[in-house]
Amino acid sequence: MKKNVLVLNSTHLPINITGWKRALILLYKGKAAAVKYNGCLINGRFRLPEIIKLLNFAPVPYADVVLSRKNIFLRDNHTCQYCGRAHSNLTIDHILPRSRGGDDSWTNMVVCCARCNCKKGDRTLEEAGLKLKGSPYRPSSALYLHMTRMSGVPASWHEHFFKTN
Template sequence: MGKVLVLNASYEPLNITSWRRAAVLIIKGKAERVEHNGKTLYSDFLLPTVIRLRYYVRVPYKEIPLTRRNILHRDSYTCQYCGYTGDELTLDHVIPRSRKGGETWENMVTACVRCNVKKGNRTPKEASMPLRNSPRRPYSSLYFEVSKHLKSGMHAEWQKYVIGL
């Protein structure tokens, strides 16, 4: 039946849950339906696609690990130099490691093999290869999960509740 975006009382995205868990939260009065897709569970109960908790929940900050998979996802599996999307993608250090460029969210991008070799041990400016998007640290771990659903086109109504996607 689908996934449901859970918002805090402040309309801040908290997580994604199943439609069953969302229905239970609504029935128990712990949440309210904000968006629905027109499908019904029973005659007068519309299935939610977005719910909001009635009480504010404090959420601890959670660091997103810097992994190959997360960088590829952040960059939409696209070369940040030429726009290539395919299987032969690598990671590139914007400021090369030999020039004290570290392994950080702000210094690593997805690049195709051809662009990575062409850029070599130079900065994008020196190689005359401007970046399509500046690399940045993602906002939250929920960012990855929500962006997958938005890019698939399944939950377009979630867009207005998520900043930066």
């Protein structure tokens, strides 16, 4: 059984994702409180948490997400943000080309296939008649970026990320 639990700091900032066993130990030891249960029981009696909150503040350094090629690929799920396909021949596109004053930033860089990149050239979206599949964003934390890559993430987790960032 794979049940992951989101761990919030005492300030409600998400700081970790842990397994249900570790989460139950934290609850049992009185180090954490359940914020939300997932509706499942273990051994017919222990309610499994979906989110727990540490009762004492844990000094965790804030993990800012570095703007890098690798992280942009992770954010965009290795998928061209113009045609939506996961090609093998992917690159990074500057939405507003650098030659037109576009900068290196989370909101100006997306994953792009060679075909769309060639089609777009040195033009703006309007000029090239291209539309983005989504809005490029700056991941709020390394944990958030990690979470977007996991499958079966409970909807309740997202609320906590958006609440605190």
